[in-house]
Amino acid sequence: MSSDTSVHCIVVTPERTELDAQCESLKLPMYDGELGILPGRAPMVGRIGFGLLKLQSATGEQSWFVEGGFVQVTRDGVYVLTNRLLKPEQIDRKSAEEELQKATEMVANTPQTRSVKERALAQARGKLRISS
């Protein structure tokens, strides 16, 4: 951590570094639920699910939708690696519903295809949750 009272949060997508901010605390949408990070968190590597990343700073709470990926907590900061970072407003309920529909219709008869389907389902459900 960069200091004792703040967390340095960096969000990188394959295209670029989307966010580089200091905050008091943050909440990560892990694969199995929300995880809060306070200054001085022990080093960690974890999987992220589909949900809202919330940054709590002096000015208030800001949130973004993250689409899977990983988080690495080091002593310098919290690195979030995700495929996409979206503002919650950017998520369209209708298209999320369509995605869910598509994901449900996927054929899953092998372990590989099942994991692809599960991923698609989780993604669509995550989006739907945010948009409603």
Place this chain on the structure above:
Amino acid sequence: MANIRQLDKRRKSVRNIRKITRTMELIATARFKKAMDRAAAATDYTKRITQIVQDLANSGASVSHPLLVAHDTVKAVDILVLTANRGLCGGYNGSLVRVAAQRRSEIQEQADAGQTSVSGKRGISAFRYAGIPIEKTYTEFDDQPSFDAVAKIADELIYRFVSGQVDRVDVAYTRFISSSKQVPVVETLLPFAGLDVSSPATVSSSTETQSTGQENKVRDDYEFLPNASAILQEVVPASFRARLFKCFLDAAVSEQIARMVAMKSATENAGDIIKGLSRTYNRARQSKITQEIMEIIGGVEALG
């Protein structure tokens, strides 16, 4: 003399061409800068991924994933060729198609199946002309390839590889080495070899290098959620996607450079031609004037 008018006409058209090529050069320069920035911005992600993989390896987790395992028998090989949608970029498309076609004929000697996918109109038409069948074509990638589109291709390749439909995936693209050197290469993407865990010193993130002094003493013991192997299951495909994306970015940057260089020399060449034409034009005009004077003098003398 009609020759003079012809010369002037030609000079005018060369001038117009020079204007066009110069503009294209400027456009290519601007696009190159943009593409370059994008490529630079994308390295952060790859760096972090490598870091995570290294931490996983350091923590004692065995690095194994279906994508990393080479298949015993290589029966089907896919090849993906990344060319440009547009021409006028020197030998960029030509040399890449040559390299790719050569690799493809090599593949056909050892493997009897596999898909050939081509991105870019130029490559598509070159392969069609050579009579090489193409299974898939992509034309949506220009100077700024989007990750989403690349990820789709990557996911499909992953699926084909894991499900055993294909035993090796090659990609032919122009690798960007420096702004003065780009080489067309064919690389094997799958089985994936991009996770280099054997040499931790070569890749270390900027944050880690700052604290190298204490790094040796205080090793970070990472907590893995849910566990190291589950994370690895996700990291490897993500790393592969990033790798393929890098190929597209490299190809985009190289294309712009190739076009820049080609257009620069075209502009210079046009300048040389104009110079030559002007010289011949002036000479022709002068000789015409001289001839006319001679005729007038001759006429005057005949009168007198």
